[in-house]
Amino acid sequence: MVKHESFKTCDQSGFCKRNRAHADRISSLGSSWNSPYRLDSESVTFSKGQLRGTVLKTLSGSGEAVRLPVTISFQESGTARVTVDEERRQKGAIELLNSSKARKERYNEAEAWAIVGGLDLSKTAALGPEKEDGVTKVLYGPTNSYEAIIRHSPFGVEFRRDGETHVRLNERSLLNVEHWRPKSEKEAGEPQEGKEAAAEATEDESTWWGETFGGNTDTKPKGPESVGLDISFPGYEHVFGIPEHAGPLSLKETRGFKGGYSEPYRLFNSDVFEYELDSPMTLYGAIPFMQAHRKDSTVGIFWLNAAETWIDIIKTKVSSNPLSLGIGARTDTQTHWISEGGLLDVFIFLGPNPKKLIQDYTALTGYSQLPQQFAIAYHQCRWNYVTDEDVKDVDRKFDKADIPYDVIWLDIEYTDGKKYFTWDSHNFPDPIGMQKQLDQRERKLVIIIDPHIKNEGGYHIVDELKSMGFATKNKDGDHYEGWCWPGSSYWVDCFNPAAREWWKKIFKYENFKGTASNTFLWNDMNEPSVFNGPDISFPRDNIHHDGWEHRDLHNINGMTFVNATYEALLERKKGVIRRPFVLTRSYYAGSQRLGAVWTGDNQANWEHLAASIPMCLVNGIAGFPFCGADVGGFFGNPSKELLTRWYQAGAFYPFFRAHAHIDTRRREPYLAGEPYQQIITQALRLRYQLLPAWYTAFHEASVDGSPIIRPNYYMHPSDEKGFAIDDQLYLGSTGLLAKPVVAEGAESVEIYISDDEPYYDYWNYTVHTGKGTKTLAAPLDTIPLLMQGGHIIPRRDRPRRSSGLMRWDPFTLVVVLDNTGYAEGTLYVDDGETFEYQSGAFIHRKFIFDKESASLVSSDLATKSSKTAAYLKTMAKVRVEKVIVVGAPSQWAGKKEVKVSEDGGKPGTAELTYHAAHDGKAAWAVVRNPKVAIGNGWKIDFA
Numbered sequence: 001m002v003k004h005e006s007f008k009t010c011d012q013s014g015f016c017k018r019n020r021a022h023a024d025r026i027s028s029l030g031s032s033w034n035s036p037y038r039l040d041s042e043s044v045t046f047s048k049g050q051l052r053g054t055v056l057k058t059l060s061g062s063g064e065a066v067r068l069p070v071t072i073s074f075q076e077s078g079t080a081r082v083t084v085d086e087e088r089r090q091k092g093a094i095e096l097l098n099s100s101k102a103r104k105e106r107y108n109e110a111e112a113w114a115i116v117g118g119l120d121l122s123k124t125a126a127l128g129p130e131k132e133d134g135v136t137k138v139l140y141g142p143t144n145s146y147e148a149i150i151r152h153s154p155f156g157v158e159f160r161r162d163g164e165t166h167v168r169l170n171e172r173s174l175l176n177v178e179h180w181r182p183k184s185e186k187e188a189g190e191p192q193e194g195k196e197a198a199a200e201a202t203e204d205e206s207t208w209w210g211e212t213f214g215g216n217t218d219t220k221p222k223g224p225e226s227v228g229l230d231i232s233f234p235g236y237e238h239v240f241g242i243p244e245h246a247g248p249l250s251l252k253e254t255r256g257f258k259g260g261y262s263e264p265y266r267l268f269n270s271d272v273f274e275y276e277l278d279s280p281m282t283l284y285g286a287i288p289f290m291q292a293h294r295k296d297s298t299v300g301i302f303w304l305n306a307a308e309t310w311i312d313i314i315k316t317k318v319s320s321n322p323l324s325l326g327i328g329a330r331t332d333t334q335t336h337w338i339s340e341g342g343l344l345d346v347f348i349f350l351g352p353n354p355k356k357l358i359q360d361y362t363a364l365t366g367y368s369q370l371p372q373q374f375a376i377a378y379h380q381c382r383w384n385y386v387t388d389e390d391v392k393d394v395d396r397k398f399d400k401a402d403i404p405y406d407v408i409w410l411d412i413e414y415t416d417g418k419k420y421f422t423w424d425s426h427n428f429p430d431p432i433g434m435q436k437q438l439d440q441r442e443r444k445l446v447i448i449i450d451p452h453i454k455n456e457g458g459y460h461i462v463d464e465l466k467s468m469g470f471a472t473k474n475k476d477g478d479h480y481e482g483w484c485w486p487g488s489s490y491w492v493d494c495f496n497p498a499a500r501e502w503w504k505k506i507f508k509y510e511n512f513k514g515t516a517s518n519t520f521l522w523n524d525m526n527e528p529s530v531f532n533g534p535d536i537s538f539p540r541d542n543i544h545h546d547g548w549e550h551r552d553l554h555n556i557n558g559m560t561f562v563n564a565t566y567e568a569l570l571e572r573k574k575g576v577i578r579r580p581f582v583l584t585r586s587y588y589a590g591s592q593r594l595g596a597v598w599t600g601d602n603q604a605n606w607e608h609l610a611a612s613i614p615m616c617l618v619n620g621i622a623g624f625p626f627c628g629a630d631v632g633g634f635f636g637n638p639s640k641e642l643l644t645r646w647y648q649a650g651a652f653y654p655f656f657r658a659h660a661h662i663d664t665r666r667r668e669p670y671l672a673g674e675p676y677q678q679i680i681t682q683a684l685r686l687r688y689q690l691l692p693a694w695y696t697a698f699h700e701a702s703v704d705g706s707p708i709i710r711p712n713y714y715m716h717p718s719d720e721k722g723f724a725i726d727d728q729l730y731l732g733s734t735g736l737l738a739k740p741v742v743a744e745g746a747e748s749v750e751i752y753i754s755d756d757e758p759y760y761d762y763w764n765y766t767v768h769t770g771k772g773t774k775t776l777a778a779p780l781d782t783i784p785l786l787m788q789g790g791h792i793i794p795r796r797d798r799p800r801r802s803s804g805l806m807r808w809d810p811f812t813l814v815v816v817l818d819n820t821g822y823a824e825g826t827l828y829v830d831d832g833e834t835f836e837y838q839s840g841a842f843i844h845r846k847f848i849f850d851k852e853s854a855s856l857v858s859s860d861l862a863t864k865s866s867k868t869a870a871y872l873k874t875m876a877k878v879r880v881e882k883v884i885v886v887g888a889p890s891q892w893a894g895k896k897e898v899k900v901s902e903d904g905g906k907p908g909t910a911e912l913t914y915h916a917a918h919d920g921k922a923a924w925a926v927v928r929n930p931k932v933a934i935g936n937g938w939k940i941d942f943a
Contacts, residue, residue, distance in 0.1 A: 014207025558586025
């Protein structure tokens with residue numbers, strides 16, 4: 001049960017409470033409210049794709065104006081960016097309280113961590129031809145079909161695509177930049193008339209200069225500095241994104257709606273023990289990227305701010321005709337974004353579809369890492385495997401039961417007294433020998449290393465950390481000491497470049513004894529989790545490298561630690577570079593570049609199983625698709641039915657790992673007993689069979705940001721009935737549609753189909769046609785899985801003990817014909833380990849089956865480079881062993897063979913076996929051993 005008292009509500013977070021009250025006051029005043037923010041028309045300049053000016057905030061009482069520099073950038077991609085700073089803080093012309101050592105500026109380095117590209121300014125953006133007093137118009141985007149309408153007073157921006165408004169900033173005049181002011185000597189809540197310190201009489205000053213929560217007092221040396229802005233999506237009913245929360249894909253309202261929430265969505269990376277479901281409560285990660293979707297249109301915004309952030313959502317019905325009784329009314333979604341500090345920095349994306357929107361967002365924040373192949377196979381974990389002999393025994397038992405797996409994990413108990421970079425010499429006397437056994441089946445070991453470093457005399461890591469000054473500091477500039485798993489601890493400050501260099505050295509094999517080339521990393525507790533801290537984390541007034549307060553950059557903290565670990569894994573041995581694998585719990589926009597994430601400490605119940613699917617779908621559309629949940633649930637002991645169903649669902653998580661708490665019973669698959677063991681093994685073998693399809697989907701994500709598992713609205717952006725569906729998923733571009741069973745005792749599921757293509761049952765080719773809900777039989781031994789017509793799915797059908805042992809196995813291609821007799825698909829293959837694919841060492845093929853020519857053709861999608869030829873030579877004997885055509889034409893009934901031709905080879909034939917349609921099952925045909933190499937061009941002629 002989550003301890004709500006450990007985590008702030010909006011009312012307990014001073015800046016959130018103030019901004020919500022500000023919104024309420026404006027709403028109550030209606031048209032009588034006059035916003036104090038206006039763009040100084042004389043300050044406006046436009047050059048080379050960028051508009052600059054100064055927004056003036058007029059203070060009540062004194063009439064003085066606070067100067068807020070604004071920059072609106074228009075990028076080549078069609079993305080726009082609005083940034084508002086505060087001149088006085090920018091220039092350092094403020095006074096800090098309590099002799100604080102903090103920086104005076106608003107935090108302006110989130111971009112350095114989150115953004116890696118896509119900032120090139122438009123060469124064609126131009127001021128609009130029509131002149132209008134108090135308004136500036138900028139044309140930009142593809143063929144200048146986008147328009148930004150910048151209203152000067154009150155300041156606001158409207159973004160149009162093809163003449164229609166899609167996004168509005170400050171439509172409701174909720175813009176609020178809390179400017180610096182000297183602290184009043186009077187009591188809080190007593191504004192001084194006629195001075196800059198004055199505020200509206202209704203404004204609550206009680207938390208401007210200090211705030212207490214969880215026994216900790218936040219000193220707030222810079223005073224109030226929050227930023228708030230309303231962002232509206234006219235005509236959009238559904239908004240998605242802003243992970244991490246344990247709720248539905250389509251975000252709920254947070255104010256005034258009975259079916260919604262009473263609290264805003266919170267983004268403040270936190271260690272939430274036994275988190276609750278269907279809640280806007282914060283969890284471990286924060287990606288402030290939101291997209292709005294309606295029929296055939298998707299737009300979005302990215303709120304680039306690393307501080308604690310709250311988001312309110314309100315949906316309103318709008319009718320142009322008051323006599324229409326709601327007929328033809330549209331829904332507008334209005335959002336209110338509130339952050340504790342930093343710049344007001346927002347990117348606007350005008351789509352126009354989900355794929356383009358996510359491509360543009362990930363062009364900014366980076367594409368998902370292309371992992372080693374083992375990382376997308378099955379991982380076996382628990383807290384804890386207790387000895388090296390225990391690990392080897394588990395490894396042997398997987399083999400004895402003929403169950404595939406690739407990775408075994410060690411939680412904190414492998415260390416000597418929870419001191420990272422050490423081994424418990426009693427329980428793990430021979431870690432190298434343990435890893436050598438794993439390596440015999442090309443298996444890997446993942447060990448945990450967290451950012452808290454045990455404070456114990458004689459421990460060389462903490463001694464170096466303190467002597468070099470690499471630990472995070474408290475408000476007084478001393479090393480911050482807190483409490484975590486080891487007890488008294490210090491935290492490495494990975495914002496410090498010198499600390500990151502030190503971190504790299506520790507991981508070198510000669511320094512981290514007992515690790516080998518098949519050892520990889522798990523970074524947990526990196527929110528950071530501090531057991532005796534406010535919100536179970538750092539005090540906000542802790543100081544990081546270069547003087548930034550922790551409040552400024554909290555949500556980026558976890559990413560900096562993973563970044564340091566990722567870089568360390570690249571440099572473990574000079575001249576030997578392998579793709580790192582790092583699992584993180586805490587994350588921010590851009591973390592997708594560095595590894596995988598999981599949904600944290602879930603519970604062994606059906607509700608948490610069900611919640612895992614929308615949680616990972618949301619991560620995928622927010623640019624971080626390498627996501628999974630603890631199979632079986634972390635807390636508690638699942639029933640055998642639940643465990644079995646969870647493995648079946650986990651086979652469709654991009655990151656597939658079983659994990660369990662130290663107090664739970666052992667639950668390795670070979671302990672399940674029959675029939676459960678065999679059913680779980682079948683689910684695992686399905687994952688391994690489809691690894692070529694999964695790896696191809698990961699490659700696609702790594703080059704254009706596409707989600708690996710995809711929600712219905714992404715695949716079918718015109719089907720309004722499917723926009724909120726979040727309990728089924730598509731795998732990449734394969735056309736595979738899975739609906740995991742998440743209800744106890746279920747024998748069937750209802751699956752929704754959005755289009756008129758045929759959908760075939762993966763297991764027996766039963767065909768389902770027509771839009772709407774279909775009932776699929778789902779006894780315990782069956783995963784509901786359909787294949788959409790029009791796709792070609794690559795597989796490897798030979799069962800092996802690990803993915804590494806499949807390296808030279810042949811491929812099967814499943815050709816699933818659509819209504820016109822057409823199908824296409826792709827396959828991406830590389831060595832699954834190194835970075836040599838960046839020099840051309842890969843195979844990328846496109847397969848097309850065309851009814852008119854009645855042929856299956858393989859063509860090359862690869863761009864040749866320096867290592868292409870050598871890699872193709874190593875793969876020359878890897879062939880296609882089987883082609884299965886589902887929905888095969890009845891004309892093939894009498895055929896016994898097909899013609900085969902291959903580039904550089906002699907024409908030949910291959911055996912064809914035809915199976916007629918019957919009892920609702922589609923006709924299908926099999927071509928066996930066509931004798932063509934997977935890396936070559938070839939043609940199989942069915943005519």
